[in-house]
Amino acid sequence: QKEVEQNSGPLSVPEGAIASLNCTYSDRGSQSFFWYRQYSGKSPELIMSIYSNGDKEDGRFTAQLNKASQYVSLLIRDSQPSDSATYLCAVKRGNAGNMLTFGGGTRLMVKP
Amino acid sequence: EAGVTQFPSHSVIEKGQTVTLRCDPISGHDNLYWYRRVMGKEIKFLLHFVKESKQDESGMPNNRFLAERTGGTYSTLKVQPAELEDSGVYFCASSQGPQGPVSGNTIYFGEGSWLTVV
Numbered sequence: 685q686k687e688v689e690q691n692s693g694p695l696s697v698p699e700g701a702i703a704s705l706n707c708t709y710s711d712r713g714s715q716s717f718f719w720y721r722q723y724s725g726k727s728p729e730l731i732m733s734i735y736s737n738g739d740k741e742d743g744r745f746t747a748q749l750n751k752a753s754q755y756v757s758l759l760i761r762d763s764q765p766s767d768s769a770t771y772l773c774a775v776k777r778g779n780a781g782n783m784l785t786f787g788g789g790t791r792l793m794v795k796p
Numbered sequence: 797e798a799g800v801t802q803f804p805s806h807s808v809i810e811k812g813q814t815v816t817l818r819c820d821p822i823s824g825h826d827n828l829y830w831y832r833r834v835m836g837k838e839i840k841f842l843l844h845f846v847k848e849s850k851q852d853e854s855g856m857p858n859n860r861f862l863a864e865r866t867g868g869t870y871s872t873l874k875v876q877p878a879e880l881e882d883s884g885v886y887f888c889a890s891s892q893g894p895q896g897p898v899s900g901n902t903i904y905f906g907e908g909s910w911l912t913v914v
Contacts, residue, residue: 688838716896720905727800727887727905728839735896772839782827782894782903783852786839 685710690773690787699796703760707773707787710754716776717749717756718784723769732758763794798822800906802888808912814876817909821870821890827851828871829891829903830863834884842886845871878913885910 688709697703705719716735720728734740734747734756746759756775760767773787801820809815821828830842842861843853847868856863860879865871875882885908893901 686838718895725907727907729905730902733895776895782829782844782891783841783855784831784895784903785841786831788838 686787687711687785688773688775688787690771690790692788693791694793695790696793696795697763699763699765699794701763701794703763703767703792703794705758705760705771705773705790705792707756707758708754709756709773709775709785711775711777711785712751712754713777714754714775714785717747718774718776719745719747719756719758720772720774720786721769722772722789728772760792763792765794765796768792768794800888800890800904802886802906802909804909805907806910806912808914809878811880811913812877814874815878815911817873817875817886817888817911819871819873819888819890819906821888822904825890825892825904826868827891827893827903828865829889830871830873831855831887831889831905832884833887833908834881837884839887842873875911878911880913883911883913 719732722728732747744761748757770789772789774784828845833839841855844851845865862874889905891903
């Protein structure tokens with residue numbers, strides 16, 4: 685079992701729709717959760733971080749965390765073609781320094 | 797402000813040769829990390845420097861890999877001798893401090909060095 689699992693996609697949504705990206709993790713000691721966006725050939729860019737159960741909203745992005753179910757998700761409202769990218773879920777144990785454990789990423793395609 | 801820069805962006809070498817990858821972190825960032833993504837796999841942690849000291853090198857695959865950060869500024873990652881399975885993208889990242897809820901620090905990634913071993 686992978687430590688962090690994501691559906692590789694591609695996830696295709698029409699422009700203006702809500703894109704829902706999901707991630708599950710196996711380590712119950714994980715305490716910090718991050719979503720990175722990566723355009724092809726570019727660097728991963730942090731777009732959301734979440735540390736406690738519930739929802740966290742930032743603009744068109746909402747991260748949701750459920751530690752009991754070991755599940756974290758990212759919702760993108762009013763999806764735009766510019767949101768087309770690979771979205772990487774990463775988790776960190778509380779006492780594991782700064783080591784991030786990544787999922788394989790979900791490729792999102794937003795069609796005009 | 798310049799981001800994390802990596803050199804070379806692409807490298808093709810023969811099996812058995814040596815390659816040295818360089819990373820320049822964001823100025824003032826004491827924390828420097830190396831990650832890599834081999835074909836079809838997820839991005840995996842290699843090691844973490846705090847200034848010039850290796851804080852965690854648990855992800856280094858074997859002794860063919862040597863990372864250094866002399867003077868606590870730029871870092872190099874040398875692969876000697878390179879094997880076919882070393883092909884992939886090597887990412888460098890940096891941060892001022894731990895990425896977490898208290899510090900508010902962010903880990904910034906470079907665009908990666910693409911290594912192909914033939």
